[in-house]
Amino acid sequence: MSMLSVENLKISFKSGGRVTEAVKGVSFHVDKGESVAIVGESGSGKSVTAMSLARLLPRDGSCEVSGRALFDSEDIFQMNPKELRALRGGKIAYVFQEPSTSLNPVFSVGEQIAEAVRLHRPEVKDVRACVVEALEEVGIRRAAERYSAYPHELSGGMQQRVMIAMALSCRPRLLVADEPTTALDVTIQKQIIDLLREILKNRGMSMILITHNFGIIRGLCSRVLVMFRGRIVESGPTEEILYNPKHPYTKALIACIPRLGRSGERLVSIDYEKIDREARELGYAY
């Protein structure tokens, strides 16, 4: 029995009388303790898929979601507001791309984490100590002092560590990390990935990692789903997909990553027409 099971998820947006189908029937599952990557380019529907799992999409009628998303056999799309509040942060926590815009600039980072702890874990007596511990767990040194630091006093990498600490502070069972390293330098990216790997191992938590870069998922996610134009075009174990991709889109996405030792070589850029042609020849449904 999977912890999370998404069945035939469809998401469409209405604007100015036009309906855009962002996600066209996606199904996948995430087991307990498993880490799954969703890889695709901007516009592939990977982020909205992730957002829908905590019902974070606009509810003003501009966005329509259908299908089922079962978390422990309960359908997220049928939950009432009280159940949703318990779900968000408490069971599924998010880390977004841009830490500087995710954090509130007028509260200290410690206070922001404390707010989440108070809400989701009322049994905790010493909230401050709990926050300091959370900051230490993500590798922030002198955590007791950093409790009262404001977001602008921290570097981008440190801010992202704070976001991860906040997400973990309520002991969620699933972490959804949406491009957590895209705004960071490669060196800091490596640190954050190492940190995530460590935490997943220690906690036995599940993760969905959303990224456009195939390069970062190796050693971090056991399975990959490749999304292209609102559909999952290929999925399987990470190593298998990385070294033996089948779908022309997956091949192109892997080929365009800049690698060391190829000085002066021309980078491969994605030719969508060629992908369409090859995919049709290979019998992939569109």
Next chain:
Amino acid sequence: MDTLIKVENLRVSYPVAGGLFGRGGGVVNAVDGVSFEISRGEIVGLVGESGSGKTTTGRAIIRLAPVSGGSVFYFNGKDKTDLAALSKREFFPFRKKIQMVFQDPFNSLDPRMTVFKILCEPLDIYFKLDKKAKLKRAEELMELVGLEPSHLFRFPHEFSGGQRQRIGIARALAVEPEFIICDEPVSALDVSVQAQIINLISDLRSKLNLTCLFIAHDIAVVEHISSRMMVMTEGKIVESGVSSELCSNPRHPYTRRLIDAVPKF
């Protein structure tokens, strides 16, 4: 080699507020005595992490950052001019020769201007063109960077990130510069789009015989595009050399750290 730019012992320092009433603070040396040369037609990479001073170095060359010491020589045949010593008025003609492409294609384009207007601004400053000639030039620029000329009258928000970066490049090329400084031109883009922009820059270099300083934090990206590269940390260049050699045989521990950080598979 035909040198175009020679930077000698460049320094940029900023005062740090400290002590009572913000006085008595020290200075931070963002760029701490940097020297290098770039030849005509060459793409030279400058790599380092945030805070290493690589962006400030680029900005100091074009005088967007205050130069506190050293020289930036610009060569024209045998003549050379120290850009750092010029007055604002004297520097004006060099603004045409040196252009910049910025990191964030979302913030570096005015959202209220059409692409045509964005491209006309630099044209109006340096060339006296009538409306018809301007339109023709703007269409040429669009084609040059691989955009549809019929999209000239659209606004920036109607384009994707990669297309916006192409607009940023077209704007830089509008005044026919000799030297362009690309400051992290691909780090805000998807990997698939990164490849397109990097290929575009190297195509333009050969087509227009441009010289380019390519600043980035990803050493793999820089190795792909540059013939030589320099590695910078804490305001200093710690290693430099031919890109392929430097990446296959890094000497400085900091360079090794940058290489280690590149995902391998």
